[in-house]
Structures are given as structure tokens and as C-alpha cells.
Amino acid sequence: MKKVTGLLLLFIGVLLLLNLNVAHRFHTESTQIKPGTLLLMADDWNVNNWYKYKDSFEKYGLKLTFYVSHIHTMDSMRLAKLRVLQSEGHEIAFHTLNHHDAQKYVQANGLQEYLKVEVDSGLALFRKAGFTTKAFAFPCGSYASAYFPSMRQRFQTLRLNNFPLHQVPYVEDSVKFIQPHNFMFSCFALDDAYGFDQAKLSSLLEEVQKGETVALLFHSIGEDSPWSMSEANFRTFLMLYASYQVRSETVSGFFKNAVVDCSGSMD
Numbered sequence: 001m002k003k004v005t006g007l008l009l010l011f012i013g014v015l016l017l018l019n020l021n022v023a024h025r026f027h028t029e030s031t032q033i034k035p036g037t038l039l040l041m042a043d044d045w046n047v048n049n050w051y052k053y054k055d056s057f058e059k060y061g062l063k064l065t066f067y068v069s070h071i072h073t074m075d076s077m078r079l080a081k082l083r084v085l086q087s088e089g090h091e092i093a094f095h096t097l098n099h100h101d102a103q104k105y106v107q108a109n110g111l112q113e114y115l116k117v118e119v120d121s122g123l124a125l126f127r128k129a130g131f132t133t134k135a136f137a138f139p140c141g142s143y144a145s146a147y148f149p150s151m152r153q154r155f156q157t158l159r160l161n162n163f164p165l166h167q168v169p170y171v172e173d174s175v176k177f178i179q180p181h182n183f184m185f186s187c188f189a190l191d192d193a194y195g196f197d198q199a200k201l202s203s204l205l206e207e208v209q210k211g212e213t214v215a216l217l218f219h220s221i222g223e224d225s226p227w228s229m230s231e232a233n234f235r236t237f238l239m240l241y242a243s244y245q246v247r248s249e250t251v252s253g254f255f256k257n258a259v260v261d262c263s264g265s266m267d
């Protein structure tokens, strides 16, 4: 009997230790979330380019979030391609109308004008074109917390990032989502300008495999621009993604499914 009790206590002890370890790993800014997700995001207006690679996204089970600006300049073919991407499980998220630096725009024109032109008029075109997104990203990583209340009335998640634009070599950065709690994840930009680093990418995917959530960002694939990821690097990314057997999710999909424990949240 003593032996059984001892074994039982040992079993409970092991369970407690495992639980502590898991709780530690899943901890993200005072909030517990569902673990092990890759958030792959592409920004701006490179619709034809993204569409060219949609079969690869599908083959590898990747669900991307495309943060799109300049919808008013897109012809019906591009809009149709975005709709196909959305129907295949990707998210078409909003990245303002003209991709202005928000702080500069607000300084010159005021917040109400920013909301009217850059947000609401663009969002109306988005809705008319069939996009149901609740996710937003500030262009150029430019924002001020004074915009948040108005923006939160319009979107469920606001993406804030401070990528070292035009800074070479790449410096590790993070991305923050407000929705309404603050989530901060490691983020790695895949564009050539940042200096693609296979070892760094591997270590981040390993973190995802262990239960962390990591965000990756690019603008396009295989274009002759520093703000594009080379075709070879894209293939390397796909190979690594498959070898680590992690899962990817859209931003809204991730937060919808995230198990949020707000106890101890600081915001």
C-alpha cells in the first residue's frame, strides 16, 4: 500500500513539474495562449506576386495574413485574386489606403482626417470587395497610443511592429498585437534587405515546435528588390517549415482560437 502511495505521489510530482514547465513556456506578457503557432505575414500590395505562389502555400499547409494597402488602385483581376486567397483560408487584412506614415499624417492633418481617409474610406472599399477582416497593421511601424481607442472600435487586432526598415544587416525584432490584451512575439523579416539567416530561422522554428508563437514577415517573393525574399530563400523556408512540422495560422484565426487567461494581465 505504502509503495502504491509513494508511486502515486511521485506521479503527481512529475505532473506538477511538467505543468510548471508548460506554464513557463506558454507565458506571453502575463497572458497564456495556445502554443506553437507560426504567424506568416506579407505586407503591402504585391497581389500578383503572392498569387503566383499560392500553390506552394497550399502544398505546405501555410495560412498567411496579407496586410493590404492601395485597394483603390487595384483592378478587378487583382481583387479577384485576393478573394481567391481569402477563400483558400488566408486572411486579407487591412494596411490603410495609401500606406502613409501615421504619425506624420496625423501631425499634418489630424487624427480625424487619418481615420476618415486612410482608415474608413479604404475599409469601405475593402468591405465592398468582399473582405471581412478585423485585423489591421500600421504602415512603417508608425503609430501612437492615442490612436488605439478609435482603431479598436474598427478592428479586433492592431499590429504594431518596429522593423528596422532600411537597416542592414538585420537586427532581431518583435511584433506586438493589441487585441485587447498585448501579445508580444519574436519576429523575423525574410526579405533580402534584412539578411536572410537560415540558422536564425531554424532556431525560431524550433521555438515554435517547442510551443512558442513566432511571427515572420515578407513583402514579396523572387522580385528584384531588397524588400523581397529570393526564390531560393523561399524554398529554404518551405523546407525548414516542413521539417519542423509546425502549424501556421492567420492572425485573426490565431486570436480567435487562442485560449486567453486574463488573470494577471497588466493591460
Ligand SMILES: [Zn+2]
Residues within 6 Å of the ligand: 043, 044, 095, 099, 139, 140
Ligand atoms: Zn507596409
